[in-house]
Ligand SMILES: Nc1ncnc2c1ncn2[C@@H]1O[C@H](COP(=O)(O)OP(=O)(O)OP(=O)(O)O)[C@@H](O)[C@H]1O
């Protein structure tokens with residue numbers, strides 16, 4: 003049985019790279035944010051707005067535990083998933099965790115383009131966005147760094163990079 007959890011900050015590429023990686027490894031793909039949206043028939047943004055972050059985090063933990071029943075699967079988590087409750091420890095007990103590490107400057111560049119779909123960024127831009135990302139990444143890093151494997155995802159990963167990651171993961175699965 004093989005189960006991978008892809009973790010990292012918003013914009014690290016968990017959803018983008020996860021799809022490709024799962025195909026190469028012959029695993030089913032689940033994006034935890036999409037799974038939650040499908041179950042609640044609401045976007046993550048709507049859930050934050052209507053129920054608040056605390057309730058979203060409880061939903062996220064419950065859905066994480068539910069998708070972790072699946073076997074031979076790659077699960078792309080939400081950016082905050084490893085940092086609440088005992089989720090990081092839970093993932094390490096139930097599969098291999100893979101952290102996509104990206105610097106603050108690169109994250110800010112990517113998030114400027116898609117920040118409106120991430121409620122936690124609260125529409126910040128420019129220096130405010132950079133300060134926010136720097137502060138929250140420093141709080142979250144101790145969780146992310148508990149991953150079984152860390153990959154540098156600073157540059158747009160090419161086919162051959164994803165192939166290298168896939169081959170490295172084959173060895174530890
Ligand atoms: N390696 C990369 N280089 C440059 N841009 C990237 C890279 N990976 C993803 N992106 C871009 O960054 C944006 C965010 O990527 P993606 O949605 O995969 O991040 P995520 O880690 O799933 O974030 P979230 O935690 O918010 O779900 C997308 O617009 C995507 O095209």
Ligand SMILES: O=C(O)C1=C[C@@H](O)[C@@H](O)[C@H](O)C1
Pocket residue numbers: 011012035046079080081082083119120121122
């Ligand atoms: O980093 C975060 O806290 C989040 C990341 C997204 O994947 C979503 O789960 C949500 O927007 C919260």
Ligand SMILES: [Mg+2]
Pocket residue numbers: 016017018033035078079080
């Ligand atoms: Mg995602």
